[in-house]
Amino acid sequence: MKLIVGIGGVTNGGKTTLTNSLLKALPNCCVIHQDDFFKPQDQIAVGEDGFKQWDVLESLDMEAMLGTVRAWLSSPQKFARAHGVSIRPDAADTDILILDGFLLYSYRPMVDLYSRRYFLTVPYEECKWRRSTRNYTVPDPPGLFDGHVWPMYQKYRREMEADGVEVVYLDGMKSREELFHQVLQDIQNSLLNRSQASAPTPAHPARPQGPGLGGGHRAARPPASQPDTV
Numbered sequence: 449m450k451l452i453v454g455i456g457g458v459t460n461g462g463k464t465t466l467t468n469s470l471l472k473a474l475p476n477c478c479v480i481h482q483d484d485f486f487k488p489q490d491q492i493a494v495g496e497d498g499f500k501q502w503d504v505l506e507s508l509d510m511e512a513m514l515g516t517v518r519a520w521l522s523s524p525q526k527f528a529r530a531h532g533v534s535i536r537p538d539a540a541d542t543d544i545l546i547l548d549g550f551l552l553y554s555y556r557p558m559v560d561l562y563s564r565r566y567f568l569t570v571p572y573e574e575c576k577w578r579r580s581t582r583n584y585t586v587p588d589p590p591g592l593f594d595g596h597v598w599p600m601y602q603k604y605r606r607e608m609e610a611d612g613v614e615v616v617y618l619d620g621m622k623s624r625e626e627l628f629h630q631v632l633q634d635i636q637n638s639l640l641n642r643s644q645a646s647a648p649t650p651a652h653p654a655r656p657q658g659p660g661l662g663g664g665h666r667a668a669r670p671p672a673s674q675p676d677t678v
């Protein structure tokens with residue numbers, strides 16, 4: 449079974465930290481980081497506010513990111529081997545892909561691919577403080593957080609909620625350990641439910657997947673390519 453897990457949410461919410469812990473704990477688990485798909489600096493638009501518009505969807509090569517997800521979907525174990533992830537014989541029929549990024553649920557062609565969408569939040573003051581301690585490849589110019597980063601976070605989050613995209617909110621103020629155990633347990637429960645749901649018995653043949661984990665997007669349109677996540 450294939451499981452695509454999104455670790456999304458606000459910048460500095462703890463997405464990459466949580467992702468790295470999950471990667472070590474989950475079997476046959478690969479990762480794609482959205483940050484790896486930023487376009488080159490000279491292709492980033494400059495807004496009327498004078499800031500380079502890093503925190504908009506157009507600054508990311510989402511087609512390339514989707515292509516990488518499709519490569520995993522077409523052959524997860526080949527993808528895993530190519531990325532140095534060794535296949536665990538005790539879980540050879542389980543393939544997990546984690547997507548880590550701040551705009552995971554705003555790119556329409558990918559919204560329905562997730563089995564589970566987590567969304568980390570932290571309050572404004574905490575976010576601003578954590579951001580001030582970070583070293584990005586392109587350092588934040590003065591005023592970027594209040595002038596661009598936080599307003600774009602609010603805008604995309606509002607749109608995601610208005611579109612009815614189902615996410616599981618995570619309180620990024622919890623400790624790293626608590627978040628890790630909460631999400632690990634939740635994913636393990638999902639895997640268990642799915643393997644039980646798909647195990648055919650003579651009296652009760654396997655049912656089609658219910659709304660619990662797959663899809664979950666309110667709009668009733670067919671997904672572009674749904675992983676066989678039953």
Ligand SMILES: Nc1ncnc2c1ncn2[C@@H]1O[C@H](COP(=O)(O)OP(=O)(O)O)[C@@H](O)[C@H]1O
Pocket residue numbers: 458459460461462463464465466578581620621622623624625627
């Ligand atoms: N649960 C947490 N509590 C406090 N600080 C955290 C937590 N998770 C991550 N951090 C810290 O916050 C900063 C941003 O973490 P990171 O995982 O890179 O966030 P993101 O990928 O969401 O931008 C780092 O300094 C990291 O050590």
Ligand SMILES: O=C(O)c1ccc[n+]([C@@H]2O[C@H](COP(=O)([O-])O)[C@@H](O)[C@H]2O)c1
Pocket residue numbers: 458459460463464483486502503549550584585586597
């Ligand atoms: O990674 C880069 O090349 C890069 C260059 C410029 C800016 N960023 C910032 O990276 C942020 C998203 O990453 P993260 O881990 O903070 O969620 C986003 O808020 C951008 O402003 C990232």
Ligand SMILES: [Mg+2]
Pocket residue numbers: 463464465483
């Ligand atoms: Mg990150």
